[in-house]
Amino acid sequence: MRWRGRRGSRNIEDRRRSGGRRAAGGIGGIAGVLLLLAGWYFGIDTSQFVDFDDSIGSPQQVEITEADERAAAFVSVTLADTEEVWTDIFARELGQRYDPPVLVLFKGATRSACGGASAATGPFYCPPEEKAYLDTDFFVTLDRRLGASGDFAAAYVVAHEVAHHVQNELGILGQVNQVRSRVSERESNELSVRLELQADCFSGLWARAAQNRFGSLEPGDIEEAMNAAAQIGDDTLQRNARQVVRPHTFTHGTSAQRQRWFQRGYETGSLASCDTFATDNL
Incomplete structure (x- = not known):
């Protein structure tokens, strides 16, 4: 992917130097109540992050x-x-204004309105904040542990979270998550799969538009994204974890x-x- 020397985004919130915080401890008080309500509304289980004891994680070096700097x-x-790309698509196809998300870069662990964030949680999008969270160490995990190497594999991950x-x-997202909060776990998982696959489709749409607009793709880039998509499929992840593949648990x-x-x-x-x-x- 051709990216060096090109414009960077101003919508980056860099928390890497603010000191990581351990994931232990929950959010309490009014913030805890609001977090539970946000989780209920958006279909996210946030109860594990709430303990109402005003505990906060201790700073980590x-x-x-x-x-890390190259990844950032x-x-x-x-x-x-x-x-x-999305500003153009919204204006051209929908006649709407696109309001881009903020991407939070961190290292170690941090807090979000959707709960704790760490390298273990992987990248995610938090609807109440309209922010995506990414630990720069995840790119190492993507390459060395998941077998998805290449810069366009990493670009696919970023594009997927933006797609949410x-x-x-x-x-x-809001409509589907409201329904998910009212149905069975199996039905909720099925809706989650449809959300995620749509985000994958939006990521592919972005890749095509980025090539047309910036000429940023190089030979092999699409193959890198396709390999990344394969490596993080639910069935592949379960097999690699030596688990029985259980389609009803796919999300x-x-x-x-x-x-x-x-x-x-x-x-x-x-x-x-x-x-x-x-x-x-x-």
């Missing part, structure tokens, strides 16, 4: 490496690309599904083609 610069450029913000902007989709929907977005370049809620064939 962190070291910012050259690799890469994320900033990738985020800037998503801002330009796009769903939030379109009202899809993100199989490797084949994730690849198929990313490819669909990339090939069509159309928002309408990413409607995972209108098909029985995921």
